[in-house]
Each structure stands twice: as structure tokens, then as C-alpha cells.
Amino acid sequence: MSSSAPALSLSNVVFSWDRHAHPIQIPNLVLDRGEKVLVLGPSGSGKSTMLGLVYGTLVPHSGRVTVAGQDMTALSARRRDGVRAEHVGVIFQQFNLIPHASALDNVLLALRFAPQRRKRTPDAEDAARNMLADLGLPETDACRSAGQLSVGQQQRVAAARALIGSPELLVADEPTSSLDRANQNRFMDLVLSQAQQQGSSILLVSHDERLAKHFDRVIEMGSGQSEDHMSC
Amino acid sequence: MLTRLILSSMRARALTVVLAILTIAFSVGLVLAVNVVRDGTKASFANTISNTDLIVGARSGSVQLMLYTIFQIGNPTNNISWDSMEAIAARPEVDWLVPISLGDSHGEFRVMGTSVAFFDRYRYRGGQSIGLHQGAAFTDLYHAVVGSDVAATLNYELGQEIVVSHGLASFIDHDDRPFEITGILERTGTPLDRAVLISLESMEAIHRGWRPGAGSPTGPEPAMAELQPKEVTAALVGIGSRLDIFNVQRWINTYPGEPLLAVLPGLTLQELWQFIGVAEDALRAVSLMVVGAALLGMIAVIFSGVNERRREMAILRAMGARPGVVFGLLLLEAMIMAGAGCLIGAVGTYGLLYAARPLIDAHFGIWLPMQGPGPEELKLLGGVMAAAGLASIFPAARAYQLSLADGLSIKN
Numbered sequence: 001m002s003s004s005a006p007a008l009s010l011s012n013v014v015f016s017w018d019r020h021a022h023p024i025q026i027p028n029l030v031l032d033r034g035e036k037v038l039v040l041g042p043s044g045s046g047k048s049t050m051l052g053l054v055y056g057t058l059v060p061h062s063g064r065v066t067v068a069g070q071d072m073t074a075l076s077a078r079r080r081d082g083v084r085a086e087h088v089g090v091i092f093q094q095f096n097l098i099p100h101a102s103a104l105d106n107v108l109l110a111l112r113f114a115p116q117r118r119k120r121t122p123d124a125e126d127a128a129r130n131m132l133a134d135l136g137l138p139e140t141d142a143c144r145s146a147g148q149l150s151v152g153q154q155q156r157v158a159a160a161r162a163l164i165g166s167p168e169l170l171v172a173d174e175p176t177s178s179l180d181r182a183n184q185n186r187f188m189d190l191v192l193s194q195a196q197q198q199g200s201s202i203l204l205v206s207h208d209e210r211l212a213k214h215f216d217r218v219i220e221m222g223s224g225q226s227e228d229h230m231s232c
Numbered sequence: 233m234l235t236r237l238i239l240s241s242m243r244a245r246a247l248t249v250v251l252a253i254l255t256i257a258f259s260v261g262l263v264l265a266v267n268v269v270r271d272g273t274k275a276s277f278a279n280t281i282s283n284t285d286l287i288v289g290a291r292s293g294s295v296q297l298m299l300y301t302i303f304q305i306g307n308p309t310n311n312i313s314w315d316s317m318e319a320i321a322a323r324p325e326v327d328w329l330v331p332i333s334l335g336d337s338h339g340e341f342r343v344m345g346t347s348v349a350f351f352d353r354y355r356y357r358g359g360q361s362i363g364l365h366q367g368a369a370f371t372d373l374y375h376a377v378v379g380s381d382v383a384a385t386l387n388y389e390l391g392q393e394i395v396v397s398h399g400l401a402s403f404i405d406h407d408d409r410p411f412e413i414t415g416i417l418e419r420t421g422t423p424l425d426r427a428v429l430i431s432l433e434s435m436e437a438i439h440r441g442w443r444p445g446a447g448s449p450t451g452p453e454p455a456m457a458e459l460q461p462k463e464v465t466a467a468l469v470g471i472g473s474r475l476d477i478f479n480v481q482r483w484i485n486t487y488p489g490e491p492l493l494a495v496l497p498g499l500t501l502q503e504l505w506q507f508i509g510v511a512e513d514a515l516r517a518v519s520l521m522v523v524g525a526a527l528l529g530m531i532a533v534i535f536s537g538v539n540e541r542r543r544e545m546a547i548l549r550a551m552g553a554r555p556g557v558v559f560g561l562l563l564l565e566a567m568i569m570a571g572a573g574c575l576i577g578a579v580g581t582y583g584l585l586y587a588a589r590p591l592i593d594a595h596f597g598i599w600l601p602m603q604g605p606g607p608e609e610l611k612l613l614g615g616v617m618a619a620a621g622l623a624s625i626f627p628a629a630r631a632y633q634l635s636l637a638d639g640l641s642i643k644n
Binding site for chain 2: 078081082084085086090092096097098099100101102105108109110112113114145
């Protein structure tokens, strides 16, 4: 892994859920450091599959996926978990916060299993507090358990968790689907400026083309490449 | 932070966790209580008689001699002559000798003729002497001292007159010679609680010239000195020096005057315990079954906890937690629950039993030893912890498997 390696690169990737399904093909997708890319496509266009390949929960049949220079296809599932924790910050569609843990602990959890991210964040707790404050979560809410926060606040916690420790790549899966228009824009601005500040590349997946204005590049995924093939 | 996560996770599932801890605490407590009671029963049994070096009777089996002299079970095969008693008492090694005469009864209870020295010499529970709850020892003919069970069962009070029946389970009463209750013994937890004690002279007096149906001859009461019994059933013997016990025993067992048997009470009690030790094994089996049931309950609780925590495990994995970490978290949680359960169970049980000790003694005559957890109990607690750890492996493996299957797309 060198610092000049792209944050993410997929080349000649072919993946299929089973033999009869139409395979998903991604010939070439490269995210340079600091680049902001929006992937647009209707549901069923293979967005989730592509994310699975980036996260390392799925392995392509052929082709190569590298994250921060690391060849994910050559690693064991456990090592892929490690690479993801270290180099990819993820904002899940469902946020996936631990409801009984405090907002602060949820953010700090991202550093727990990522030594390099931890090293980049010497005073982790202060950094987490600042990150939450920068993303608009009031100071007093940092110690409340995540389950007690509003949806909007949970989203900020999820974003802070993805951004802390400056991972090379930030991946967001429909992060604004539960927000209204005004909040959507505010949230995107906050996340994007934060990512830019720390030099993280962004890969955002959405069906909402109004988000395009925030990005350097937009990639459209075609329809018809159904990942959810009919099973009956 | 992970410890904080475990604790907040357990707090979020407080009800299930508390129930699990209580399940373990109850089971551990039950087993510990069974052990304490078992030890107490065994100790009470072994403490039936102490400070007596030899029990002497007519030659029969040692257990049999022990049974009829001390436990009031079964019948003496033969009496021994007063001459033999005197010969034994005259030995220089012999410190004291208390004769015992058996054979009569009072209702369901047995009558024991003995000397006043009995009250001083008979000891139980590591040298404790028998005390009188009320009244005093017999000082004259036709005085009786009754055990605590006798007084409680028959509602006897001091000064009340009672009649001794001839033989055991008999309908022939020595009703021409009623006895006055002069004393009631304190509860001892020994067979003495079920005995009526009279003097050897009284025993002799009610039988002198007595024929069934005809009663005792009329006329003036014989003087105490004339009432020296010609034979007795057995005797408790104290030896001055422990070193001489075996010498005296051998001397008695080879006594030329008549066939005698001298036994060491402690040794014979052990022999006897082996007969009734089956009960001990049964109690032990019960404790093991209780532990087994408790562990199954614990596994069930941990297992159901895993399903509740499926989402949490998946999030941890998404954050890069290795299987070992997920495993470790569940293991630690199981350990915390088992540890808390063991602690609450042990402290609660020992505390309760300690508080209830006088009550148990008063009602059942069992003095619980209460030495805290011994090696066996510690082994048990360790076993519960180890089993909790083992029990958590299976759910932990399943948790990791589930989190893998869930991938990163966890549904709410």
C-alpha cells in the first residue's frame, strides 16, 4: 500500500449471484485520492452488489478490487474485514449504530479495530467529540445512547463514525434517504466538507440524481442487471 | 471501551440478564446448601458421642453394640455382669466408667438406666456436655429425666408422673411404681433426645421381685445400697491416657470371666456411616443434577441472548472486529453472568444458612458446620464458571456465523 495508490480501483470485475443470473460487470472504476464520485442507478441496478465488492463481503469471480492499494481479491475474509475497518469509512443506509452505546462510543468503535486510524487520531475522544460537533450534533447529545437520538442525529453519528481517523475512502449507501430536502443538502455539505478537509475520497451510492451537484463525477449504472433475480 | 459495551449491552437486556444470573445463583445456592446440609448431617452423626474411649457390652458385632447402646436401635444380645463392670473399673488405666441398662420403654421411647455420672461423662459434638433444659438430674428412686423429643412429643412438664413399660413395645406397665419427671434435657440432636433416663437403682427397684401381672412385692422400699444391679447392658468407658486405649480394649476383649466386646466409638461410627452413606451419595447425585439443570438454563439464556445481539455482532464485524473479539465478548459476558450468579448464590446461601443455623439446630438437631466453601465447593464454583465458558462457545460460534451471513446489510 503506497500513499499514491488510488483509494479504490475495480478492474474487469465480474460477479454473479448464481449461474443463471445476469452477471454484473464493472470494467474499470478508479477513485483517486480526494475524488468525489456519485454512483446513480435505480434499485436493482447492482449498486448493493458493487458495494459488497468494495466492502469485501463479496468476492468477484474475476477481476481485481483494490482498496488503498490492497488487493482485496487476494485476501482472506478476515483480512478483508481488517482492510475495510482500516481504510474504508461506511455510512450504512440503516446507520447500524449500537443502540445502547453512547453516540461517542459508537464513533470510537470505528477506531477500536483499526490501529492505523487510531494512530492518526491521537486524542480519540476529543477528536470524536469535535467530529460530532462539526457534523452538528450538540455537545450534550454525545453521551446519550444512540437509540435515544432522532433519525437525523443518528445519521450524524454514523457519518462521524465513518469519517473519524481519516480513512482513505468514505462509502455512503443512500445516506440521505430518510432526510427531508433541506436537511439532505445541509448534511451532504457537512459530510463533503469534512471529507475534503481530511482528504478522504467519497463513493456515494444513490438513486437521487439531485445529489449530483455535490460531486466531481457521476457514474450511471444501467438497469436490467438485476441482482435480485426471480427465485420463483 | 469493549467492557463498557458489554455492560451497556447487558443493561439494555437487563431483565433477561438478571433472570439468568438469578437462575445460576439459585442453582449454585441449592447445591451449596445441599453440601452444607450433607456435611452437617455427617458431622452430627459423627458427633453423636465424643470423649468416650470405649463402649463395652456383651460380645456381638461392634456396629450392633453401637446401635443399641447409643442409637437405641435393635436389642442387646446379652447383659454383662456387675462383677465384670467392677473389674474393668478397677483397671488403673480406666479413668471412669458409666454403666447403662436398657430394656424398658415408655411409649415409643426407650428407658435407659444409668448412673448420675452419665450427665457429666456423656459428651457430644466435640466434647459438649448434655445440659438440662429444665429441672435437675435424678437424685432419688423413681426420678426420671426425659429427652427433649420425649417432652415435646408427649407434652411433659416437670413434676409430671409417668409409668415405665416392661420391655419394648409392651403392654405390661410397671404402673405400681410411677416416676416423677425431675428434669428435661436440652436438645442435643443425638438419640438422647428420644430417651427417658432413670437411675440404675430405680431400674433395679421396679424389677426386684416383680412378676408380670402380680406387680412388685409390697412392703417397705429397699435401701439404695441393696439396689446394686447384678447386671447391666453396656458401659461407657473413659481411659486416662490415649496410649492405653488399645491395651484396655484387648484386655476387655479377652476377659476370661465372660465374653465381652469393647469398641472404639469413632471407628464404629465410621463403619456405621458407610452403611447409611448411600443417603450421602443420593444427596451428592441430587446436587449434580441441580448443577446440570442450572447449566442448561444458563446455556438457554446465553443462546437466546445471541439472537437479541445478532445486530450488535454484525455491527462489530462491520467495524473490523475479528471472530476472536466477538467470541471474547460473548465469553466475557457469560463469565460475568456466571460469576455474578456464583457470588450471589454463595453469599446468599451461606448468609441464609448462617442466620438459620440456630433454627435448624433446634428443629432438626443438625448443627451446620459452616466453614465457608471448602475445596469441593470451590471446585464446584470453578466448574460452573468453566461450564459457562464452554456453554458460551456454541452460541458465540453461531453469533459469528450469523454476523457473517448478515454481511453488512443488516436489516432492522
